Amino acid sequence: MVVVKINKNLCKGCELCVPFCPHSSIEMSRSLNDYGLHTAYFKKGYPCNGCRDCAIMCPEAAIEIFHVQ
Amino acid sequence: MVVVKINKNLCKGCELCVPFCPHSSIEMSRSLNDYGLHTAYFKKGYPCNGCRDCAIMCPEAAIEIFHVQ
Amino acid sequence: MTEKVILVGYGGQGMMLFGRLLAQAAMLDGKQVTFFPSYGTEVRGGTACYHLIVSTEEIYSPVVEEADTLIAMNQPAYLKSRDYLRPNSLLLLNSSMVRREDNYNGIEVYEIPATEIANELGNVVASNMVMMGAYNYIKKLISIPLFLNCLKQTLRGKKAALYEINKLALERGEEYLKNAYLLKAPTI
Amino acid sequence: MTEKVILVGYGGQGMMLFGRLLAQAAMLDGKQVTFFPSYGTEVRGGTACYHLIVSTEEIYSPVVEEADTLIAMNQPAYLKSRDYLRPNSLLLLNSSMVRREDNYNGIEVYEIPATEIANELGNVVASNMVMMGAYNYIKKLISIPLFLNCLKQTLRGKKAALYEINKLALERGEEYLKNAYLLKAPTI
Amino acid sequence: MSNKHLMTGNEAAAEAAIQAGCRYYYGYPITPQNELMNHMAMRMPQVGGTFIQAESEIAAIYMAYGSAAAGARVMTSSSSPGISLKQEGISYLAGSELPCVIVNVQRGGPGLGDISPSQADYFQAVKGGGHGDYHTLVLAPSSVQELADLVYDAFDLADRYRNPVMVLGDAQLGQMVEPVEFSRPPRTYFPKKKWAITGAEGRPRNIIKSFYPVKGELEEFNLYLQRKYQKIEEKEVRYEEINTYYSEIALVAYGTCARICKEVIRKASPLGYRIGLLRPISLWPFPKEALRNLSERVKAFLVIEMSAGQMVEDVRLSVLGRCPVHFYGRTGGGVPSSKAVLEKVLEIIPTVSAGPLEMAEMGLPPKVD
Amino acid sequence: MSNKHLMTGNEAAAEAAIQAGCRYYYGYPITPQNELMNHMAMRMPQVGGTFIQAESEIAAIYMAYGSAAAGARVMTSSSSPGISLKQEGISYLAGSELPCVIVNVQRGGPGLGDISPSQADYFQAVKGGGHGDYHTLVLAPSSVQELADLVYDAFDLADRYRNPVMVLGDAQLGQMVEPVEFSRPPRTYFPKKKWAITGAEGRPRNIIKSFYPVKGELEEFNLYLQRKYQKIEEKEVRYEEINTYYSEIALVAYGTCARICKEVIRKASPLGYRIGLLRPISLWPFPKEALRNLSERVKAFLVIEMSAGQMVEDVRLSVLGRCPVHFYGRTGGGVPSSKAVLEKVLEIIPTVSAGPLEMAEMGLPPKVD
């Protein structure tokens, strides 16, 4: 299974990762982080093919992707 | 008759006028002007067609050309 | 009368607008005013801190050394600016983003979840107007209609649409305070 | 012994070389020397003026205020630099280009047609060496072989061909003075 | 009341220039003077003037040089690093005797430093950061209103003396918002500049230059400049004196620091301390005479600056040992608090009676707290 | 004798730099320092060094900044207008604490001025022509030999203090030809620069910067700089004192002017006048203490400069009214004659007995003859 970790306090809420996920698995949260920003999160249970596109687009290097056996 | 006047004290002795005269009517003098320079002079009796080329070449605007009836 | 205010927050939290509008309204009200960003941001992000003085006398130093009021919009800014407080200061905290750190003997403290309130209204940035509503309800420094007029002047063109939400935020701030702290009369 | 010399001429008249070679020879001879262009030419043309001091003592001011010797290569330069003269000065004029303007009570004056002499030798610029020959014949500041050695060092590569003509010019200057003024013994 | 505008100092400076008839502005972005430039970008087209965002500070000052040579009222502005880049140009303006107004909204240095307020470009402004024996008039406002007023005056002074004039502000003054009134009528009539290059139609041609290659000419020109500067020193000194008559200690401060000193005086007065303030408004020419006179009356001076000690030298040069000159400064963007200044004053007070010529600190490097 | 070379000051400065281990030189042509650059163009390839004729003075100083940051010994040079252009860079060098040697062969200003000798960039060099509270060490030679020696020393000082060092010459010193001896061994061993950027192989990375955006950091850094400057002021003062012990009048002059003053002393001695000379060699740090001490012994000072009066301010600041400080200057390329200086001395002598604190001239603008 692929795990997508988005660091809530590095994320600036730019939304760039959202449209680039082929599975639309990332979404902006309604709640705010410590800086008062809406941040991105991986939608639980949604598919991920590990394509890394979200991470590549992220200006804050806030996204890490792992393959867990 | 065309008269070519070369101002001895404006002339810097660069010799540029010399080769451009189609009649080879200009020459450098052996004597020196006030600044210790050999200056150009129009060779007495030599032909001049009034082409102005010498004057056009002269960086010091030292040459004047007249047509005298 | 002299009121010295410190406004602190992140760059994007609208404290600049807060201060400028307040100054504008106070000026139109015939008061002396001075307002300045004590620490701007050539580098984006980071904390911005604004000094505002409103007075009926000539203002000498534009620097607020001891605040009559400190309005803090987020935690780091709050921590950095606590030294401005002295006995009898008023402290307004945006409790959505600030955790109060002290009991503050002798200091009047109000906690307003401004970001949440603004977020509910659909525009996080309006948290500044929530705070303004609360602040002015306590200090009654300027008249709200005058303030709203200044706001309207500022939000022109494309931004005109924001006027209503800001006005609403202002009212919500006032309201929140009234309800949460059961305040009735102005303290000044 | 201190000898203070002013050298003046147009940019192209080789006074720089004159002074530098003289300084070099004097230095090799164990003397103190200083030499400098008091007025260079960021703008081409115009008058150049060089100050040269040769001394057996430490040289303090490098500026020649009163010349033991003034060597003038052309009229405007001569006119501008006459103020350097004082009683007992030596004045050397390039009479090809300078008309003496005064009787100079108490000043020793020699007129050398240096440009003409050099022109006869086929190189106008060698007029500087003509003057050098005359000057050193009078002052005997340095030994001619030492000077010629310095000259040879300077005229290297493409310029080596110029050595002979310069040497000749030097001799002609000396000769001219001997013949025209019937000088015999050194005055210093 | 209705003709009061709430503006940043930067905007007020720009608007005042326009009121003074300035129709040519050349600048390059730099914090903390951006509002000045942005205001010009908006306003110049409205008044038929020229605004160019130049490719650099150097280009900007030389565009200003061109417009000044052409006879126009012209301004450029920047902040510390950008002003350093303009030093050659300022020397050229002075050497060509061209009127031009230059605003420096000082920030913390050296190098890239920071954008916080500073007064550490005092030497550069006053002693000449460029080469050669020249002076620019330097005016130092201490409020947004005065900033506007001095910019307005600067144009007249520049024209009167054919000399660049610098208005020396700081990040605080530039970015501070205060009410400002443009009470003086917009300038529309200007004295003719016969020396300007406008095309030589029907008159002998004019030349603008600072090059004097003929021996002696440059010295002659410099002596003429020195005479001009002497005249300016006689006529254009500006300063404000507060409470000095009864005081034993006089504060000396300009710009933002002077306002803090006024606060100190206000605070000290109920405590029974008699403190005065001499606020130089023109930094060059410097109010030497006023300080000299004051040195006969007070027992000590305390100079307050946002620098490691620059104007203090001019104070010492004016006072020349007649009484002690103390210094309190904050450097690198620090702004002195009225509290710290008051403490410093209280420290000095006991020493005042010890005798006027004991000057422990003098000659030593300034102490920076 | 045989290791004496007859050279212009400019060439000697260049050669001395090479002897001191300088292998990076960046410059831009300008009279009267061209011989320095031309010498570097010839010599650097011979010693495996780098010579670049930069596209401008600004590019040159920033190339020097780069090489200094990279840990090398590096030099740049220019003359007055070009040095004005380098002011931002010098402030950056000071702010980034980078060692770099800068030679200014001063010419007449302001503006394009002329190429004749001048000392009118004193303020710029000593007070800081750039922005912010910084200092460069400033060394002022008065002969070709000393020019070479001080350039050599300048590299050591620059490295020792991580600070730019300026060698302040003038057109006369630069273009004058005198014998010079390079008696000190060519430097081949240099102390390690742990702070330099060299690639962070096997160590934590290094950063060279002057930007301190976090509130308070810039002030802290400036206070550190001030402490460093104080140390330099304690340790690196250089001056020469001649004949001062028995003199009533002390001349104060540096560089070319100091040599003229020595001539004056020589001339005055047979006339029975006791004149001394204090010659500052380091202009910053300035020999304040020495002057202060001297002011207890002499009755008057006479400062001689090729300027309208710049160093005289530092003399007055050192003396602080203890005795009169007179000034004689030539500006715009004029060089004082020993005769004129002597006359000035003779003028002062009768006033000397009038009492030490009568200072007619002080506080007034310097008189320029």
Place this chain on the structure above:
Amino acid sequence: MEVLYSPPETLIRTSTHYCPGCGHGIVQRLIAEIIDEWGIRGKTIGLAPVGCAVLAYNYLDIDMSEAAHGRPPAVATGIKRVHPDKLVFSYQGDGDLAAIGLAETIHAANRGENITVIFTNNAVYGMTNGQMAPTTLLGQRTLTSPEGRSSSAHGYPLRICELLATVEGSSYLERVSITSPENINKAKEAIKKGFKTQMEKRGFSLIEILCPCPVYWRMGAVESMRFIDEEMTRTYPLGVFKDWEKIAT
């Protein structure tokens, strides 16, 4: 657990000072990735500009220096001459490189200075709050072109790659964008090619990267990327403008 993506070690993990959606973050990450992949952290020296990327040294864990506004090519020259075997790159904005620093840029290129310039073109002065840059598009509104840039009042957008291509000393010039994962990968390849150009001592290389500045473009980050693709590339077409490998040697 296999790591599919984690940020490069050379990229210091900290919250940046950039605005949300700013291109500088992406570009700096790419540089860090290359440094890690090639293992050249100890051999690389970077220059931070005066511009929004002024604090680049807070994010890249390598030896770095600041350079005054416009002067990175000169500073890089000074460094490279001392350390010819280190990889020296400057990171510059469009105000920095194309306005105040234009002479330094062209002359470094013309000298064939063996350095690599990472040129982030965001068509605006970000750090000073959004003034016009030499690269601002016609019609684009900025603080100093409030009615939009017009060629008559403000001149034309300056095309740096095209300009430098005429300069003989330049060896590798490419314009890329970072508007999609594909384009980001291409940008990374371009930077690699620039570094390679330098490592093989081929001379001056410059990679121009079209970067979003959502704040002063007054757009969202996603919209900014679209704007680059649809508008900005019309003025600034992507591509290789010079390549020493394609020129017969």
Place this chain on the structure above:
Amino acid sequence: MEVLYSPPETLIRTSTHYCPGCGHGIVQRLIAEIIDEWGIRGKTIGLAPVGCAVLAYNYLDIDMSEAAHGRPPAVATGIKRVHPDKLVFSYQGDGDLAAIGLAETIHAANRGENITVIFTNNAVYGMTNGQMAPTTLLGQRTLTSPEGRSSSAHGYPLRICELLATVEGSSYLERVSITSPENINKAKEAIKKGFKTQMEKRGFSLIEILCPCPVYWRMGAVESMRFIDEEMTRTYPLGVFKDWEKIAT
């Protein structure tokens, strides 16, 4: 008595400070001739550079200003904006225009600044005694390229017309020489065209004139002219590089 040729009145009759055979004298005479022919002495403002032509105002009897080294395009901009109806030209050398002043040159061109630049390219710094210029030819010996300019050590000769042609704001760019009466006449026509470009408010014009500097080329004046024809034009081909009349408008 009919005058076949006499120097233009705008040319002040005095001995110049130029070396024998220097090109500056010819170029300045051409400018004076045009001013006389068009009768625009009172409408023309000139800029003298810092370079050998620094004293140009001693020879041209028109309103003139000096501009600091490299800054004539900026100064001209400042003048032209005040007097849009006057003819404003700058006279610049190659050190001035192509080295220290390159940014000012390109940006003035890019703004389409309505001025005319007379650019005398003599491949050397004349006034400072013959250092290398950005335009120095490969192999050419100068004080600062004593072994001859080499592309690896000193970069390439900078071709200003070619460079400016890529800048959109430039309107008229031509390179001419003054090696013969015919070429001098062509040069005159080019300057006229430049002036016309300005008078018709067509924007930035620059005429590059290959000029001899016999002294620092270490040649006679006649030989220098031949050198231009045979050597210099190989690096700097003559011709029109941009012409607004030839571009569809």
